[in-house]
Amino acid sequence: MSTAQPNVRHRFPGIDPIALQHPYDRAALGALQRVPGLDVVVRKFIELFPEKVAYIQNIAQTVRVSSTQCPQLYGHLQEACAILDMPEPELYAAQHPVPNAYTSGCERPYIVVTTGLLDLMNETEVLAVIAHELGHIKSGHVLYKTMARCISLLLTIIGDMTLGLGRLIGRSLEAALLEWDRKSEFSADRASSLVVQDSQVMLSLMMKLAGGTLFQRDQMNAQEFLKQADLYQDIDANLLDRMYKLLMVSVVSHPLIIVRARESVNWAESQQYKEILAGRYPRVPTFGNSGNSNRSTNGKATGTEPTSSAPASAPTPPTTSELQLVHCPHCDREQTNQRFCSFCGGIIA
Numbered sequence: 001m002s003t004a005q006p007n008v009r010h011r012f013p014g015i016d017p018i019a020l021q022h023p024y025d026r027a028a029l030g031a032l033q034r035v036p037g038l039d040v041v042v043r044k045f046i047e048l049f050p051e052k053v054a055y056i057q058n059i060a061q062t063v064r065v066s067s068t069q070c071p072q073l074y075g076h077l078q079e080a081c082a083i084l085d086m087p088e089p090e091l092y093a094a095q096h097p098v099p100n101a102y103t104s105g106c107e108r109p110y111i112v113v114t115t116g117l118l119d120l121m122n123e124t125e126v127l128a129v130i131a132h133e134l135g136h137i138k139s140g141h142v143l144y145k146t147m148a149r150c151i152s153l154l155l156t157i158i159g160d161m162t163l164g165l166g167r168l169i170g171r172s173l174e175a176a177l178l179e180w181d182r183k184s185e186f187s188a189d190r191a192s193s194l195v196v197q198d199s200q201v202m203l204s205l206m207m208k209l210a211g212g213t214l215f216q217r218d219q220m221n222a223q224e225f226l227k228q229a230d231l232y233q234d235i236d237a238n239l240l241d242r243m244y245k246l247l248m249v250s251v252v253s254h255p256l257i258i259v260r261a262r263e264s265v266n267w268a269e270s271q272q273y274k275e276i277l278a279g280r281y282p283r284v285p286t287f288g289n290s291g292n293s294n295r296s297t298n299g300k301a302t303g304t305e306p307t308s309s310a311p312a313s314a315p316t317p318p319t320t321s322e323l324q325l326v327h328c329p330h331c332d333r334e335q336t337n338q339r340f341c342s343f344c345g346g347i348i349a
Helices: 023-033 038-047 051-061 071-084 116-119 123-138 142-161 165-196 197-209 222-234 239-250 257-268 272-276
Strands: 063-065 090-094 101-104 111-114
Touching: 038 142, 051 142, 051 165, 051 197, 051 222, 063 071, 063 142, 063 257, 071 090, 071 123, 071 165, 071 257, 101 123, 111 116, 111 123, 116 123, 123 142, 123 197, 142 165, 142 272, 165 197, 165 257, 165 272, 197 222, 197 257, 222 257
Parallel strands: 090 111
Antiparallel strands: 063 090, 101 111
């Protein structure tokens, strides 16, 4: 199932985040943005969340990765950013035995990976993890995902300020936000797939997250894990089975790992994925101050990065310019929300 070898991976100049968006993510985001009071909660979150304090705390307790500090890990960040055509965020390694990675910082996103993850994964799997977190940043997930981690506390504060009324009203918002939070992981997994360009890597990564240890990591079989994913998919014999699945998912912050594994393999075999590898994908519009020197013009790649661009005669897929992009005066980025910026949370109108 491999589609590319290391060091010859395709790059995607000007790729639009919409190319990564999973239908589950799109549907859940639409449901979330229709919930009354979302803009109010976003503004209150920006006001209350001590982002600067969290950033300083992170600097004080982790190792910042750079060209002179953990250069091999920094090389993975550079490669993933080049493939996804995006600026490099800060990357940190944190001492923690549990394999994990996360992105934080609404205005200044940064990525943290734990030592437990670095010890367990091989080099290509680490690249996939970094690409996953970059997918969240590129897709504008960071504000909402940070809110999802804090939503219960935030609604408690708002509830205390409104004699409990805000907490009661906020239940539907909390449910919609946590549902989107889970579904957004599928889009970030697609970013991983585009960077490593090998579905076997995604499968082995998910397998290790499910039950990998240093002792047995070289004795695990990815194909057996895929059979396990198929078995889970087949457990829908009756309504009770489906209810059990729903209850399992509703209490976790991420989709079930076995489901993510199957989704990653399915996408790697899809026509949409093959079209992107062939250079036929939506591109970020070049107007305004958005984009960088590698953005495209009229659907043709520019810059010097190696790519697998489509022939000049190939039709260009629609871009997000058709979705009535709105310019944010605070972070100077284009997005589709009419009331507040989906990236920084600043009020637009």
